Structures are given as structure tokens and as C-alpha cells.
Amino acid sequence: METIRIPVTRIEGHGLITIKLDEGGKVKEAKFHVTEVRGFERFCRGRTFWEMPGITARICGICPISHLLCSAKAGDAILAVRVPEAAHKLRRLMNLGQIVQSHALSFFHLSAADFLLGWDEDPAKRNIFGLVERYPEIARDGIRLRAFGQRVIELLGGRKIHPAWAVPGGVEYPLDEERRDEIKRGLPEAKGIITRTISLFEENLPRLREEIKTFGDFPSLFMSLVADDGTWEHYAGRIRFVDAERVIVADGLDPARYYEYLAEAVEPWSFLKFPYYREYGYPEGIYRVGPLARLNTCERMGTPLADEVLQRFRALYDGKAVTSSFLYHYARLIEILGALERIERMIDDPELLSPRVKADAGVNELEGVGVHEAPRGTLFHHYRVDENGVIQWVNLIVSTGHNNLAMNKTVQQIAAHYLDGRKLTEGFLNRLEGGIRAYDPCLSCSVHAAGTMPLVVKLIGPDGEELDEAVR
Amino acid sequence: MIALKIDGKEIQARPGQTILEVAREHGIRIPTLCYLEGLSPRGSCRMCLVEVANWRGKLVPACATEVQEGMEIVTQSERLRRVRRLVLEMLFVERNHICAFCVASGHCELQDLAVELGMDHVTLPYRYPGLSMDLTHEDYGLDHNRCVLCGRCVRACSEVEGAFTWGFQGRGIETMVAPALGAPWGASDTCTSCGKCVQACPTGALFEKGASTASQVKRPEILEEVTERRPRVP
Numbered sequence: 001m002e003t004i005r006i007p008v009t010r011i012e013g014h015g016l017i018t019i020k021l022d023e024g025g026k027v028k029e030a031k032f033h034v035t036e037v038r039g040f041e042r043f044c045r046g047r048t049f050w051e052m053p054g055i056t057a058r059i060c061g062i063c064p065i066s067h068l069l070c071s072a073k074a075g076d077a078i079l080a081v082r083v084p085e086a087a088h089k090l091r092r093l094m095n096l097g098q099i100v101q102s103h104a105l106s107f108f109h110l111s112a113a114d115f116l117l118g119w120d121e122d123p124a125k126r127n128i129f130g131l132v133e134r135y136p137e138i139a140r141d142g143i144r145l146r147a148f149g150q151r152v153i154e155l156l157g158g159r160k161i162h163p164a165w166a167v168p169g170g171v172e173y174p175l176d177e178e179r180r181d182e183i184k185r186g187l188p189e190a191k192g193i194i195t196r197t198i199s200l201f202e203e204n205l206p207r208l209r210e211e212i213k214t215f216g217d218f219p220s221l222f223m224s225l226v227a228d229d230g231t232w233e234h235y236a237g238r239i240r241f242v243d244a245e246r247v248i249v250a251d252g253l254d255p256a257r258y259y260e261y262l263a264e265a266v267e268p269w270s271f272l273k274f275p276y277y278r279e280y281g282y283p284e285g286i287y288r289v290g291p292l293a294r295l296n297t298c299e300r301m302g303t304p305l306a307d308e309v310l311q312r313f314r315a316l317y318d319g320k321a322v323t324s325s326f327l328y329h330y331a332r333l334i335e336i337l338g339a340l341e342r343i344e345r346m347i348d349d350p351e352l353l354s355p356r357v358k359a360d361a362g363v364n365e366l367e368g369v370g371v372h373e374a375p376r377g378t379l380f381h382h383y384r385v386d387e388n389g390v391i392q393w394v395n396l397i398v399s400t401g402h403n404n405l406a407m408n409k410t411v412q413q414i415a416a417h418y419l420d421g422r423k424l425t426e427g428f429l430n431r432l433e434g435g436i437r438a439y440d441p442c443l444s445c446s447v448h449a450a451g452t453m454p455l456v457v458k459l460i461g462p463d464g465e466e467l468d469e470a471v472r
Numbered sequence: 473m474i475a476l477k478i479d480g481k482e483i484q485a486r487p488g489q490t491i492l493e494v495a496r497e498h499g500i501r502i503p504t505l506c507y508l509e510g511l512s513p514r515g516s517c518r519m520c521l522v523e524v525a526n527w528r529g530k531l532v533p534a535c536a537t538e539v540q541e542g543m544e545i546v547t548q549s550e551r552l553r554r555v556r557r558l559v560l561e562m563l564f565v566e567r568n569h570i571c572a573f574c575v576a577s578g579h580c581e582l583q584d585l586a587v588e589l590g591m592d593h594v595t596l597p598y599r600y601p602g603l604s605m606d607l608t609h610e611d612y613g614l615d616h617n618r619c620v621l622c623g624r625c626v627r628a629c630s631e632v633e634g635a636f637t638w639g640f641q642g643r644g645i646e647t648m649v650a651p652a653l654g655a656p657w658g659a660s661d662t663c664t665s666c667g668k669c670v671q672a673c674p675t676g677a678l679f680e681k682g683a684s685t686a687s688q689v690k691r692p693e694i695l696e697e698v699t700e701r702r703p704r705v706p
Binding site: 058 | 608
């Protein structure tokens, strides 16, 4: 049996893909390994829960806002006080900015080069710089759109990356008119960009039929928060699971009691755990989270333009769940549009300018769970503290982790479809990476890990001999 | 009056003044850490070392050395820069000073010194001691990880508040500031919860409970405001 080992690039974090071949040279098994360890859950013990937003935001430089907000929400639960409505609205606004910037990064900077320049393009060109050269307008759009999302975060929290603005009980300081108006002024351009980009992606869909079919198109459950009336949700709400038919499997689940319906398996070959839906067992309880899942679980986006596109998105699968992970890209664009429409809808709310944005309290509960939709999916922060607020125990279930089983299945599907012979061709490696990239995984987050970002692919023969290896 | 030179400049000083006081009167900057206006000087942190050129270049702490007739003092030199930076590096590696999420980040005297002395990295190995926090006090918290043992809290408590809650415990590198003879701070029956120790603390070691990243602003000048009409503590 032979194994191929492939490093994955243009993702956040580093990982490895191995492919095992049988005697006939056919793919026997393909795995996606996450090879980093960080230890946040351990070293946060002994700190105070007031510091946790600041500490856990450092898990990631791409989506620090997700950890910041989720941690602040876990802290809210420990304070057990009513957080001012204005603070909730401001946090929502920041999270919408975060969704715009993170999705724009994934689509334009990391992935667009693959399907616009082609999978077989020279890797020296197949990146954001190649995109700038060939499609300067699109690259410019991507950079502008991401800048808008980043600016929303900066205007609210004082800095683009790692603002320590959301805290247990609310946010540190309010928004003023001048900053509010700047956000407002940026909206028309951002909406123009995303509308153009959605058209561009839709025009390209017929050309991408093979990718849609092979980049992780399989039945699974989908999980996300939805609002009480079933509308798309990113900050509050309750957990819903739907299946591949888009039939609701479980609904109205209390996000703070995630351990009743989620369980995690451990495999010796990856540092990333494998969560599954408890009732269906392992690995049958495979589910996906993130943009694709949110669009499958919700009934509507809740904003007019995004809902129009959602209809076209659903039509691809006749109204059933969209099961191809390649269409995470499409879902991301729809979410950007929805996020911008929501910012537009809320920006004139006078409560956004309220000076009352923080509730003060001591430790009133010894346990707190924060749950929240990060760009990559549902994020859980669960803390236990002593009566003085010192952290005793931490559990983080990070978005990318939920997709672990699905990413493995995707790698398997792509390998089986595209691997030809015993050599690793450039086009094959790219597709394999592209399959992982569709999830926009943040491996640094998922294992709460740090480092440079290579992905290694190894091809291992039936006798365990390494036949080929590629490192990026 | 006493005549002396600081950085080549001829200066008149009153007897009993320290080098630091005279330098500050003349707008000459000498970095300090354990020194605080309103408290007695200790000379323990060694940040304010200056060279006395006509004492064969002897290094003396400016905050605790009285001026003498004819002294020729150098406050800036390559040697002093090297020595101060080494002292600062030792302060940083001794415990766990993680500015990224510290409550005092942006308002921290230790951080400011690192900026002033251009300490963008340390050349010594970190010790990473596993130290605890004490959050038993109703209003304030203590994080030993961020303590530099300057003793400003100890002096503020004894010299200004007169409560004598704070002291030192242990010896050498094992030394810790300790409230109530080592009992949890919340169990102290001498602490008046006045908060002077918190305001005097130059880092995030003492903070107001509920403080989050970068939100703890200190007002060490209150010690001087409280003491300016009092006779100087001998």
C-alpha cells in the first residue's frame, strides 16, 4: 500500500493530507491531519474570566472578533446580569463587520485564484498576486471589501486586530455619530462589490460543475444557530440541525447545553478532535457548520437582496440542502451581502449611540457558556470559575473542528476522483488543497495553535514505503 | 548650596537633595521604577543608576544618593544604556509579563521603560514561573506574574495609609509581595480597601477587579497629592 502526503497552503494554520493506495493503485484511504498544538484550554486556568476575551482573541489574527465576542458572552453568563441592549447591538455590528472581512479574505485573497486562474495554473501565479495581474478589478474589489469590514471593527473597537473592546457585561465604550457615519458611508461601495462578485461567481457556476460534484458533495447534517423564527442568525438564537433533505432533525436546542447533543471523538493521527452529533454516533453523526450550514438550516436570510440570491442558491439542489462543500464559497458571498444589508438596516438605530453599554457585576454564576456564529461556524466557549472569578476549567469548541469529519470525507472524495497513478501532479494537489480551502479552515484556531502554514501531502505505498511527498 | 555637574552642566543644589531630585528640577530625565514621589526612596530596582565620573565611574542609584560637593554625574552613556537595559531584561524574564492581554497595557511603567530603552526583545532566557493570582479581596486583585517587587505597594500601605497590610515574604528570587502576613488578601483585617497600593503599582500586578485588557489606568500621583503637606518620611 502506498501513501501520498500533501501539505496544504493558503489556509490559516498548517496541516497534512495523506493518501493510501491499494495494490491496484486505487485510493484506499485519504486523511486530513491537523499537526499543531497550542494549549489555550490549559494555560488559561488560573487567569480571571474578565481577561478571557483578551486572551482568547489571541487564538487567531483572522477572526479574533469571534473569540472576543464569544468569550465576552461566556463572561456575561458568569456575571448573570442583563447586558444593555445597546451593547448587544454594537457587538452584533462588530460581528457583521467580521463576517464581511473574513469571508472577503477567504474568497478573494485565498480562493478566487483557484477558480479564476485555473487549477492547473503555475502555483507561482495562482495566488492573490496573480489575480492582481490578470483581474486587477476583482483583486481591487476584494481588497476594498475586506478593508470595509476591517474598518467597521476598527471604528468600534479602536483597532482592526485584537481590539479588547467586548468585555463581560457589555463593551468598553460606546459608538459616536462620527464613527457611525463613516460606517454608513462605506456601505454603498461594499454592496456594489458584493453584488458584482455574486454575478461573477454565478456566471462561472456552469464551468465549475465537476468541482461542485467532487469537492465534498455528500449527505451530512448541518448545524448552526437560527433565530426563534428560523431566520439566519449570527449572534444569538438556538441550535438547529437539518439533514441532507433540509428536514429539521433537532430544533430549539439550548446552545449552552451543547454537551447534551455534541460529542467529540479523538483519532491518534490528528491533533484536531472529531465532533459528532451524539444521537447518531461516530462517525455517522457527521455534520457541517459555517456559511453552507447556516444557509441550509435557516428559512430565510431576512434581508431582501440576500434572500433573492438564497433562492437561486437553493434551486441548485431543488430546495433540499446544498450538500457540496465547494458551494461554501457561494454561501460566503451570500452571507457578505446579508451582513451588509443588516448593517444598513441597523445603522440608523439611535440606540447604537447609547452611552450605557456595560453592566457591572461580580461573580454570580460559577459556570458560563458563550455561543456565537463565527465566520467559519458555531463557536463555543465554556468556562468554570471559582467564587473569585479565577478560571478553573475551559472548553473551546472551535468552528473548524466541527468540520473535521467533513474535511476528511472531502479529501477522500477528491483523491478518489482525481488521483491518477502514483505521481502527485500539480493540478491534483491544487484540487486537494482547494477542497480543504472551501471550508476556509482556521487550523490555528481549531487546535488553538500557532506557527507557519505549510501543508504536506504524503503518498504511501502498500508496504508503508513513502512514494512521493509534496511540501508547500 | 552644593555645586556639582550633571552631564557637564554646572548646577547648584540644596544639601540633602538626591541626585534624582536635582536632575528632575533641571529637566534632566533619569528612568525610574521603584521610586515614586510621596514615598521614601528604596534604590532597589537599579533603573536610575547614574555614573559618577570623578568617583572612578562608580554607578549609584540616583533616587537614593544625596548630592555632594564637586560630583560630576553622567546620566546618559553607552555603559548606562547597557546596564539599564540588562536590569530591565532581568525584570521581564523573571516573571510572566504578557502585555498582549494585560490589564495595564498602555498604562504600564514597565512597558514604558521597554519603549524608552528600545528593548524590543530580551537576550536572557525566560523563567516562566507558575505563579498564582489572589482575587479574594472584594475590590482589588493581585497577579504575582506581573509583579516586579518594586515595593511601592508596601511603602504606600505603611508610609501613607499606615495600615501595614503589605509586606514581603520569602527570600531572593522567591520573594513575593504578601498581604496580611501571607494570608489571602480578602482575609486581611488591617486592609482598609483604600486602593493606594493599586494606584502606586507601576504594572498590572495590582488592579481593580473587573478590569479587562488595557482598561486599568493607574494614578500613582495621588500618593504625592496625599503626602505633599506632610513632613518627609525619614
